[in-house]
Amino acid sequence: MPATLTTPTPTPRPTRTRTGLLTAVAVLLIALNLRLGMSSAAALLDALRADLGFSPLVAALLPTLPSLCFAAAGAGTGALARRLGAERTVLAAVVALTAGLAARAVPATWALLAGTVLGMSGLALCNVLLPTLVRTHFPERVGLLTGLYTTTLALGATLASAVAVPVAGAVGSPSLGLAVWALPALVAAGVWAARTGIRTPGAAPAPTPTPGERISPWAMARTRLGALVTAYFGLQALNAYAITGWLPSLLSGHGMSEGAAGVVLAVAQAVGIPVSFAVLALAKGPAGLRWAFAGVSTAMLAGFAGLLVAPMALPLVWAVLVGLGLCSFPLVLAVIARSGSGPAQTTALSTLSQSLGYLLAALGPLAVGLLHTATGGWTAPMVLLLATAAAQLVVGIALTRGRP
Structure with missing residues (x-):
């Protein structure tokens, strides 16, 4: 009998392509949900206060809870990812987000606060790990994927701000209006679960830092890059969450209707959809990066000045300027995703900047x-x-000075 020679069957390229496409779709679906629950709560803050009768202290605490949850849960993301793996951690995070948003359907202050804490804790894990997943799965397309998922994030924020009030009116209460946003989170959880269950033949395992690769975020804090990225991330997030959390109330306080105020907030968030790609394209070189950081920070400063001096004179102009300022978020994420020698350092920098920030x-x-x-x-x-x-502008200039 003649000998039969067998050769290894190469990994089917279409399978890898389909897996990469499903991964990209899953990342974008998660990004879509990263601001839905927050922006809808901002647009409905006055309606929730009137319906549930909570105190001014709770009204001040509600827009603050997301940042606190991001800081607390984000600090433990690296340890959880090492135990479960990055992909399973993201799946657990999206499930927690879905459950938290659904819990806010109960028309009670305790349910609103508890659901916000659970959902925003899930968001914190996604916030930290998405740059690492992008770098791991798409190492040659970090800028493109960062632009896509931050644009999708801005699209979700815009959608929630624009339609939160009419949706709440359609379902009969602001509490149910908040819970509606658990549905797209459920879809994202399902798609990510399907992607996580796929194991492409010959493909590398899911990105999970091994014990030898562990890098302490606090070691990154002692570096110039770590300190400046953390300071910039914190300042841009402070400005973004303060203005998106309170802009509808500010405009309502000056006589604008709640629906119109929600639309103005939507305009501010929609500006980042087309502009983010242009800003990231500009930031590919050192000089462009410096101009991009200076430009978005200056726009935020100008928008705030307009809201201080004449909020009702040109509200849409101020919203556009604030929206340009919100593009500082994809910029700093791109810096994080491109920094370090591998996923372990990227995760450490992301954990440090997002927990303290x-x-x-x-x-x-x-x-x-x-x-x-x-x-x-x-x-x-x-x-x-x-x-x-103003502090954000100064730190941004320092961050880009001499950066390769």
């Missing part, structure tokens, strides 16, 4: 709410935000 960011919405309650107006809160926007 969101802890700093939590002061923004809380301070704005307390200052508004104490003074009965919006001048003092906007003066505070002008100062933090």
